[in-house]
Amino acid sequence: MMTSMEAVIYARVSQDHGTRSVQEQERECREFCDRQGWNVTRVLTDNDIGASRYSGKDRPAYRELKEILRPGDVLVTWEASRAQRDLAAYVELRNLCADRGVKWAYNGRVFDLSDGDDRFGTGLDALLAEKEAEQIRARVLRGKRSAAAEGRPSGKTPPGYRPVRDPRTGRTVTWEPDEVAPVMQEAARRILEGETLREVTRWANEQGVTGTHRQMRDRLHLASYAGLRVHQGKVVGEANWPALWSPEQRDQIIAAFADPARRASGGGGVPVRHLLAGIARCGVCGAGMRHYWPPSAQKISAPPAYVCSDGLHVRRQAKPLEKAVVRATLARIRTIDRAQLADDGGAAAAAARREAQELQDRLDEFTVAAAEPGGPSPRALAAIEQKLQPQIDAALARARASYRSPLIGRLAENPEDWTVLTVVERREVIRSMVTVRVMPTQSRGVAGFRREDVEIHPA
Known part of the structure; x- marks a missing residue:
């Protein structure tokens, strides 16, 4: 039995979870040291860090070995691959131990790395460890390519989805929309309608989708929401989960963020200017209505209008439509029980x-x-x-x-405050109070506005 030696235990585990935890490795190494009569002076661990040439992670505990190993010490690991899975790293460790007179113990054996036979044996183990690392990487890459080809999800589930797991294996097979999905859809729509990123992020935070402006922007850029599968940074096909918006809408979102006017405003975007853009919906197809007042109409003093953004099914003069919606919104606020607004929810x-x-x-x-x-x-x-x-x-x-916007309580107390609200604040109030559908009319031309052609209901 070898005696009068001081042992340094090194334990490591990576993400290939088929091996022992660092705690289990330490326990088994200590038991071995006790049998040998060695005194354990240090235990160093690198948890969730790979040791192959592909890992790219620093191993601070492993680096510390170079500082603390002294002549006469023995380095104890659970198996050879815990120290390294890279032949170049093995050579460095072998030379370090040989130069300092440090022995290396693993798998119940003790190796003297100044001995040719032990150098040969540990070298073979190092080659096998490197080969295993290559095989693990190849399996992972094949799995990722297969998942990408089949449109299956990979990586962290984004807000708006929940994972659907195989009941037998527990592995994620697809995603499905969750309770947050409507919030993300609304955030995308608001960006397309011209609201600033700051405004949209603030609103989403109030709905429970937390995050910074940058995080919201990055989320809205994700191809995942458009039902597209990405592999190695490129869209490779359709995903096997439902999209929250179309690929065309994703292109529009990306273009909106790339707009020079939005960038010039510090990334926040140009504030929305029109009260009902996107809020009023076409009664024929359900698409949002956009504000329409081209130079040609302005030259002949034609009034601005809202038109269906998908097919031009309906068109209404802007001012009387806005007036009708504002009147209905304020009337709806007057019907709300003030007690329910004590803390605005x-x-x-x-x-x-x-x-x-x-x-x-x-x-x-x-x-x-x-x-x-x-x-x-x-x-x-x-x-x-x-x-x-x-x-x-x-x-x-x-x-x-x-949740109810604090603006509702404010207007319930002082309806006249409507006149001092910004367009964005007014839009927030309208969204939370009413829905607006503009139906086809029997009137001729855009000038003939009829209130009965507009359906305004409580939200």
């Missing part, structure tokens, strides 16, 4: 969002634990997610239902 919405976040944190903890040896199996994780996700969705739905 803010406290109830905040409580519901906190509940949703707490449940999401619990689910995230289970997801992280499932990635570690001994954690929940994919099947068990799927069962946990199946139980928690509906609770998360219900809490988010309560948050959105409870």
Whole structure:
């Protein structure tokens, strides 16, 4: 039995979760050291860090070995691949141990790296470890290519979707829209209607979709929302999950963010200027209506109008349409019980969002634990997610239902404040109070506005 030696244990685990955790590696290494009569002086660990030439991650604990190994020490690892999966790294470690008179122990054996036979044996193990790393990488790449070809999801699920798992294996097979999907769709629509990124982000945060302006912009650029599968940074085909908006709309969103006027305003965008653009809907096809007042109409003093943005099915003079909608909106506000506006729903919405976040944190903890040896199996994780996700969705739905813009309470107390609101604020009030559908009319021309041709209902 070898005695009077000081041992340094090094443990590492990467994302190929079929091996021992760092805790299990340390325990088995300590048991081996006890049998040898060695005194363990240090335990160094690199958790969730690969050791192949493809990992690209720094291993701070491994680097520390170079500083602390002293002549007469023994380096103890669970197996050879825990120290390295790269032949070049093995050569560096072999030379370090040989030069300093440090032995290396793994798999229940002790190697003297100044000995030719031990150098040959550990070198073969290093080659096998490197080969295994290559095989793991090849399998991962094949899996990613296969998933991309079949349109299956990969990576983090974006807001607006939830993963759908195979009940047998627990693996994600597709995504489906969740309670947040309408919020993301509305955010995209508001950007296309001209609202600034700051305005859209603030509104989305109030609906429970948290994040910065940059995060919101990056999300709205995602091809995933247009039902497109991306592999290695390129769109490779259609995805197997439902789109929240069309590829054409995604192109329009990207073009909107690239607009020089939006960039000139510091990335925030040009504030929307027209009260009902996108809010009023065509009664024929359901498309949003856009403001229409071309130079040709201005030359002949024709009034501005709103027109259907998809087929020009309906057209109405702008001012009388806006006047009718504003009158209906303020009338709707007068019918609201003032007691319900005591805190504008803010406290109830905040409580519901906190509940949703707490449940999401619990689910995230289970997801992280499932990635570690001994954690929940994919099947068990799927069962946990199946139980928690509906609770998360219900809490988010309560948050959105409870939330009411503070502007509603303000106007309930002082209707005259409408005159000092910005266009964006007025649009927010209208959206939360009414829906507007412009129906075909029997009148001739755009000038003949008839109130009965416009359907305005409580939102």
